Amino acid sequence: xxxxxxxxxxxxxxxNFRRKKNxxxxxxxxxxxxxxxxxxxxxxxxxxxxGFSHWxxxxxxxxxxxxxxxxxxxxxxxxxxxxxxxxAFFLYSGSLVGAITILTFVTIVWL
Amino acid sequence: xxxxxxxxxxxxxxxxxxATLEGKNKFxxxxxxxxxxxxxxxxxxxxxxxxxxxVPSADHALAKDLFEIPLTFMATMLLLTSSLTSxxxxxxxxxxxxxxxxxxxxxxxLLGAAFLGLEIYEFNHYxxxxxxxxxxxxxxxxxxxxxxxxxxxxAVGLGWILTLMIRNAKRGLTLYNAPKFxxxxxxxxxxxxxxxxxxxxxxxxxxxx
Amino acid sequence: xxxxxxxxxxxxTIWDYLTTVDHKKIxxxxxxxxxxxxxxxxxxxxxxxxxxxxxxNDFVSAxxxxxxxxxxxxxxxxxxAMPLLFGFMNAVMPLQIGARDVAFPFLNSxxxxxxxxxxxxxxxSWFLGGAPDxxxxxxxSLSLASPGHGVDFYVLGLQISxxxxxxxxxNFLVTIINMRAPGMTYMRMPLFTxxxxxxxxxxxxxxxxxxxxLFLMLFDRMFGANFFDAAAGGNTIIWEHLFWIFGHPExxxxxxxxxxxxxxxxATFSRKRLFGYSSMVFATVLIGFLxxxxxxxxMFTVGLGPIANAIFAVATMAIAVPTGIKIFNWxxxxxxxxxxxxxxxxxxxxxxxxxxAGGVTGIMxxxxxxxxxxxxxxxxxxxxxxxxxxxxVLGLLAGAHFYWPKMFGTMLNEFLGKITFWxxxxxxxxxxxxxxxxxxxxxxxxxxxxxxxQGLETGNLVSSIxxxxxxxxxxxxxxxxxxxxxxxEKVGNDPWGDGRTLEWAIPSPPPFYNFKQLPLVRGxxxxxxxxxxxxxxxxxxxxxxxxxxxxxxxxxxxxxMGMFIAAFGAMYQVDDKPWAIPVxxxxxxxxxxxxxxxSIKDDHGFHIHKEDLLDEDDKEVKA
Numbered sequence: 039x040x041x042x043x044x045x046x047x048x049x050x051x052x053x054n055f056r057r058k059k060n061x062x063x064x065x066x067x068x069x070x071x072x073x074x075x076x077x078x079x080x081x082x083x084x085x086x087x088x089g090f091s092h093w094x095x096x097x098x099x100x101x102x103x104x105x106x107x108x109x110x111x112x113x114x115x116x117x118x119x120x121x122x123x124x125x126a127f128f129l130y131s132g133s134l135v136g137a138i139t140i141l142t143f144v145t146i147v148w149l
Numbered sequence: 150x151x152x153x154x155x156x157x158x159x160x161x162x163x164x165x166x167x168a169t170l171e172g173k174n175k176f177x178x179x180x181x182x183x184x185x186x187x188x189x190x191x192x193x194x195x196x197x198x199x200x201x202x203x204v205p206s207a208d209h210a211l212a213k214d215l216f217e218i219p220l221t222f223m224a225t226m227l228l229l230t231s232s233l234t235s236x237x238x239x240x241x242x243x244x245x246x247x248x249x250x251x252x253x254x255x256x257x258x259l260l261g262a263a264f265l266g267l268e269i270y271e272f273n274h275y276x277x278x279x280x281x282x283x284x285x286x287x288x289x290x291x292x293x294x295x296x297x298x299x300x301x302x303x304a305v306g307l308g309w310i311l312t313l314m315i316r317n318a319k320r321g322l323t324l325y326n327a328p329k330f331x332x333x334x335x336x337x338x339x340x341x342x343x344x345x346x347x348x349x350x351x352x353x354x355x356x357x358x
Numbered sequence: 359x360x361x362x363x364x365x366x367x368x369x370x371t372i373w374d375y376l377t378t379v380d381h382k383k384i385x386x387x388x389x390x391x392x393x394x395x396x397x398x399x400x401x402x403x404x405x406x407x408x409x410x411x412x413x414x415n416d417f418v419s420a421x422x423x424x425x426x427x428x429x430x431x432x433x434x435x436x437x438x439a440m441p442l443l444f445g446f447m448n449a450v451m452p453l454q455i456g457a458r459d460v461a462f463p464f465l466n467s468x469x470x471x472x473x474x475x476x477x478x479x480x481x482x483s484w485f486l487g488g489a490p491d492x493x494x495x496x497x498x499s500l501s502l503a504s505p506g507h508g509v510d511f512y513v514l515g516l517q518i519s520x521x522x523x524x525x526x527x528x529n530f531l532v533t534i535i536n537m538r539a540p541g542m543t544y545m546r547m548p549l550f551t552x553x554x555x556x557x558x559x560x561x562x563x564x565x566x567x568x569x570x571x572l573f574l575m576l577f578d579r580m581f582g583a584n585f586f587d588a589a590a591g592g593n594t595i596i597w598e599h600l601f602w603i604f605g606h607p608e609x610x611x612x613x614x615x616x617x618x619x620x621x622x623x624x625a626t627f628s629r630k631r632l633f634g635y636s637s638m639v640f641a642t643v644l645i646g647f648l649x650x651x652x653x654x655x656x657m658f659t660v661g662l663g664p665i666a667n668a669i670f671a672v673a674t675m676a677i678a679v680p681t682g683i684k685i686f687n688w689x690x691x692x693x694x695x696x697x698x699x700x701x702x703x704x705x706x707x708x709x710x711x712x713x714x715a716g717g718v719t720g721i722m723x724x725x726x727x728x729x730x731x732x733x734x735x736x737x738x739x740x741x742x743x744x745x746x747x748x749x750x751v752l753g754l755l756a757g758a759h760f761y762w763p764k765m766f767g768t769m770l771n772e773f774l775g776k777i778t779f780w781x782x783x784x785x786x787x788x789x790x791x792x793x794x795x796x797x798x799x800x801x802x803x804x805x806x807x808x809x810x811x812q813g814l815e816t817g818n819l820v821s822s823i824x825x826x827x828x829x830x831x832x833x834x835x836x837x838x839x840x841x842x843x844x845x846x847e848k849v850g851n852d853p854w855g856d857g858r859t860l861e862w863a864i865p866s867p868p869p870f871y872n873f874k875q876l877p878l879v880r881g882x883x884x885x886x887x888x889x890x891x892x893x894x895x896x897x898x899x900x901x902x903x904x905x906x907x908x909x910x911x912x913x914x915x916x917x918x919m920g921m922f923i924a925a926f927g928a929m930y931q932v933d934d935k936p937w938a939i940p941v942x943x944x945x946x947x948x949x950x951x952x953x954x955x956x957s958i959k960d961d962h963g964f965h966i967h968k969e970d971l972l973d974e975d976d977k978e979v980k981a
Contacts, residue, residue, distance in 0.1 A: 053158060064237075067233070067240075071233045074232075078229065082218060082225075085218070085356050092358060095353075095357050102349070103345050103346055107342050107345050107346070110341055111342065128184040129180070129184050132185065132188050134650075135563045135603075136188050136190070138650065139188070140191055140194055144199070145666075146663065146666045177461075177535060178461060181528050181532065185565070188566040188567060192566060192571075196574065196596055196600075199596055283577075284582035287585060290585050294574070294577065294583070325962070
């Protein structure tokens with residue numbers, strides 16, 4: 039209960055392995071960050087450029103936002119790691135409730 | 150007891166935030182809280198979308214009059230970068246490098262503070278240049294409430310991370326405070342997640358019209 | 359006897375309860391506070407029925423009547439039913455999963471005190487210029503126009519107590535996910551634990567919309583915002599949606615734990631395994647899921663359009679399916695069982711027809727075109743009282759009798775218990791059955807009086823007589839509690855003799871660490887399983903060792919009081935009172951100061967040492 043992480047007999051080797059794994063994680067996170075920035079730039083450029091129609095831009099930048107949030111959740115917040123099953127279940131349930139709320143408010147709050 | 154025990158790099162567990170039962174509980178409880186926060190912000194977004202550009206008369210400013218790309222872009226870059234710096238802090242936390250973790254947290258706090266400063270400037274600008282206030286219209290109320298709730302979350306996050314940094318400055322990392330740092334960084338990322346939707350839905354979609 | 363149960367002075371006992379983080383003591387606090395508010399809400403109900411007993415009555419004025427109905431609904435839902443259920447969840451759920459405490463003992467205490475101060479704040483409105491009078495739903499156009507501070511009390515009081523509820527919900531979820539005893543898989547969890555789990559998940563997602571709605575109302579009323587003011591571009595329907603996105607799941611937050619209590623009682627007193635356990639779990643989860651898809655059935659007459667109304671009508675009717683599964687499973691549990699009609703079992707048996715009646719009228723209301731006729735009439739009042747009283751309150755009363763020995767170590771008197779039951783059941787049906795017909799005859803809800811010669815006299819009189827039966831039942835229950843406490847005859851681990859789940863395997867009341875050794879769970883109804891194999895108790899899953907326990911703390915009380923003080927400041931700054939802003943700041947300083955102290959002061963708790971636990975064993979043998 040207190041310490042469920044079993045470190046192997048040779049702490050030095052274990053340490054090296056973990057170091058390497060952490061560094062690899064970090065590499066993915068930097069890549070995710072670069073992509074995030076890139077997607078943000080694309081969204082801003084799409085809005086700043088006059089040539090696109092409203093009907094293209096809105097769904098497009100919403101899609102970019104969702105992808106970006108995916109990077110945040112799965113890389114920065116480590117949801118890609120093990121032990122996040124309950125977390126994912128509750129986060130997606132919350133997102134579903136939230137999505138239905140938003141859908142209602144843009145459709146049947148009459149004005 | 151494990152939580153107070155002194156660790157070395159070698160004995161430090163690979164997921165220190167979840168190495169004790171307290172840590173596990175904190176980790177899960179905080180994620181569940183974020184699930185609730187998702188619904189909270191969704192409700193605020195829904196309200197904003199229902200009241201967007203709803204003003205009593207034609208002389209009130211609308212979204213497309215107010216928002217400008219440079220300011221929003223700057224704020225977005227500040228907050229996104231602070232997300233990366235907080236990832237770096239957690240990277241060093243996992244490697245039991247307390248000093249570097251503190252340094253990256255400090256950078257995170259500074260970036261967050263800059264973002265907050267920018268937001269205050271922005272609100273001030275709207276109030277004085279456009280007479281767009283909290284009480285001027287339903288649009289104004291909805292805008293300041295949604296963005297203001299996010300701003301308040303940033304402010305709370307800053308206070309929280311600073312308190313953690315100062316409290317633990319002398320004693321370094323333990324399994325007692327590692328989950329606290331981890332959870333604070335989750336909170337910080339969540340603030341960023343909300344901002345991604347704010348800059349897309351409020352600012353960019355507002356500029357498109 | 360336990361070495362820890364020393365005689366204490368009254369002051370020390372009160373201090374103990376003010377600072378406790380023990381889930382069993384917090385359960386008792388919830389029971390006392392919830393019971394108190396239940397009595398207050400009950401008195402309000404009596405005033406309503408006295409006023410409506412005869413036509414053209416002037417027992418209360420129209421304005422006061424509005425305040426009474428508002429406070430009756432708000433108090434009963436937020437301050438009585440939910441806290442009482444939280445009391446049982448706190449008392450029983452950790453024991454049922456074989457845990458030594460909840461995941462966050464400190465937050466557990468904070469949740470209680472927030473609820474308590476929020477409730478006190480709301481009820482202080484009676485003495486400070488008038489209670490809220492816009493109905494428990496507080497629809498925006500009406501509540502914005504309400505003069506005085508009544509609605510402000512509603513908004514701030516519910517905001518504070520709602521925060522407490524949210525904290526409680528998260529706490530239960532984490533406890534159930536992380537702290538089950540060895541062998542206690544999800545599909546071995548007792549139904550009450552399952553329903554606590556689903557209800558807590560509903561709390562997690564339903565309370566944030568309420569929080570937002572209350573904030574918007576607070577900003578509109580106290581800080582000049584325009585969310586619901588059509589003249590400034592606002593929209594009053596937003597409140598309705600936010601309120602019901604919370605409000606409908608709230609109904610399931612109340613009824614699911616009651617279902618859980620009844621499931622335990624049916625299995626225990628039929629001395630049979632619960633019929634269709636896995637379908638019961640499935641139905642509970644499905645009800646929780648569908649509970650979020652149906653809120654607009656409260657708003658059929660708003661004019662959402664035929665498509666929206668049709669979708670929400672169909673979704674609403676779909677809920678009848680999992681609920682029907684449950685009803686049949688309970689019936690099948692009793693089928694062929696060797697049934698004992700104890701007081702809790704009487705409530706459980708009576709619950710089925712009562713609740714089904716409420717469910718059937720629910721389906722009638724779900725038919726959107728028909729709802730245009732039922733809407734805002736006494737038919738709706740009858741419907742939701744059949745569900746809430748016939749479901750939740752019967753569940754609470756059943757639970758009170760069933761779990762009393764586990765919480766207090768004494769048995770409530772069965773004879774008095776049965777009198778309570780019969781009085782309450784008869785009174786309940788007398789009061790509410792006839793209201794269906796009053797509604798169909800055209801009596802609108804929330805009217806403070808009615809005229810002679812409209813055919814409403816007899817029905818209303820019968821209804822009021824029924825209310826007195828229910829009041830008598832509650833008085834007898836209170837007498838029963840007093841008698842039982844004075845007699846103080848202690849009972850053993852399993853006073854009903856047929857306990858099935860883990861809580862009955864340990865002493866009543868349990869020691870503060872619950873389980874000396876965590877039990878090994880080998881199947882559904884673990885204690886019954888061991889008993890059937892001729893064993894006395896549970897097989898331990900670990901050797902006796904040190905037990906880690908959290909320290910008591912006074913911070914939750916102080917923090918909640920800070921919120922309470924701040925709420926006064928926020929409310930009176932509207933009147934430009936010079937002291938209002940300083941009070942607001944003082945309250946917030948207390949809140950943030952408490953948080954600060956909590957975060958900089960390490961609290962590692964303490965250990966009960968193995969030797970002390972072993973000592974205790976020796977003493978028990980000698981005694």
